[in-house]
Structures are given as C-alpha cells and as structure tokens.
Amino acid sequence: MIGRLNHVAIAVPDLEAAAKQYRDTLGAHVGAPQEEPDHGVTVIFIDLPNTKIELLCPLGDDSPIAGFLAKNPSGGIHHICYEVEDILAARDRLKQQGARVLGNGEPKIGAHGKPVLFLHPKDFNGCLVELEQL
Numbered sequence: 001m002i003g004r005l006n007h008v009a010i011a012v013p014d015l016e017a018a019a020k021q022y023r024d025t026l027g028a029h030v031g032a033p034q035e036e037p038d039h040g041v042t043v044i045f046i047d048l049p050n051t052k053i054e055l056l057c058p059l060g061d062d063s064p065i066a067g068f069l070a071k072n073p074s075g076g077i078h079h080i081c082y083e084v085e086d087i088l089a090a091r092d093r094l095k096q097q098g099a100r101v102l103g104n105g106e107p108k109i110g111a112h113g114k115p116v117l118f119l120h121p122k123d124f125n126g127c128l129v130e131l132e133q134l
C-alpha cells in the first residue's frame with residue numbers, strides 16, 4: 001500500500017538557523033518558508049536526489065509540534081511521510097487493522113497541495129507517520 005518516501009520531517013526551534021545550516025554547511029537546495037496555518041507549522045522543504053527533508057517550526061498558539069519541541073528543545077526527527085495512491089482506501093484499511101488516524105480522520109490538504117493524514121506514533125514503532133496521496 002505505501003509507496004515512495006516523500007519526506008522526513010525535522011522539528012526545529014529556529015527555522016532560519018536550520019535552513020542556513022542545510023544550505024551553507026551541507027550544500028543542499030533549500031526552499032522558501034511556507035506558513036501552513038491549517039497545520040500549525042511553518043515549513044521549509046529541502047530537495048535531495050531521492051527524497052525531501054521538511055524542516056518544521058511551530059506556527060500559532062496550539063501547534064501540534066509544540067509538545068514534541070518541549071520534550072526535544074534542540075529539535076529532532078518528527079515524522080516520516082509515505083506516498084499512497086488512494087488515501088481514503090489506505091485510511092479505511094488502517095482503521096480496520098486498529099491503527100489510530102489522528103484528527104477527525106478526514107484528510108487535510110498538505111504542503112504540496114495533496115491530501116494528507118497522520119497515524120499515531122504509538123501504533124507505528126514510536127514513529128509518527130504521515131500519508132500523502134500522490
């Protein structure tokens with residue numbers, strides 16, 4: 001059901017500092033900041049030859065990543081995103097198997113303009129999983 005790894009997301013306390021490190025120290029192609037108010041985060045994507053890195057920092061008062069950054073103040077790997085062809089079929093199959101789909105269970109439009117859903121980290125080996133429809 002899951003396909004390619006779309007991105008690995010890293011939550012950071014200072015988005016500009018992290019972007020500068022990827023651009024200047026690691027020599028990566030770093031995109032522009034994108035505010036995503038529906039998701040409570042500002043993101044910067046970094047293009048790699050085989051996937052993307054998503055740098056995340058909180059946006060607004062009730063960001064879903066606030067708790068993670070409080071526990072990991074210098075940042076850390078926050079989620080991985082797999083591509084799926086049919087997100088509703090994937091959701092229904094996962095729910096049937098007992099996985100917890102976060103939020104109200106309905107996909108939201110993600111940073112690439114495509115529907116996304118999140119799966120509880122406790123159901124996936126301690127790793128928060130995002131699904132993105134192709």
Ligand SMILES: CC[C@@H](C(=O)O)C(=O)SCCNC(=O)CCNC(=O)[C@H](O)C(C)(C)COP(=O)(O)OP(=O)(O)OC[C@H]1O[C@@H](n2cnc3c(N)ncnc32)[C@H](O)[C@@H]1OP(=O)(O)O
Binds near residue numbers: 078
């Ligand atoms: C820009 C759009 C989109 C894209 O297109 O790419 C995005 O990527 S948006 C990214 C931000 N959005 C989300 O993360 C939405 C889904 N996340 C959530 O709903 C919450 O973050 C969460 C997963 C429910 C956790 O919320 P939190 O407030 O931290 O809840 P708890 O404190 O109750 O945590 C429960 C439990 O889970 C552990 N935890 C929390 N976050 C993670 C994580 N990222 N990875 C692994 N484990 C995580 C937390 O430590 C708790 O564990 P215990 O302490 O053992 O109970």
Ligand SMILES: [Co+2]
Binds near residue numbers: 081
């Ligand atoms: Co993401």
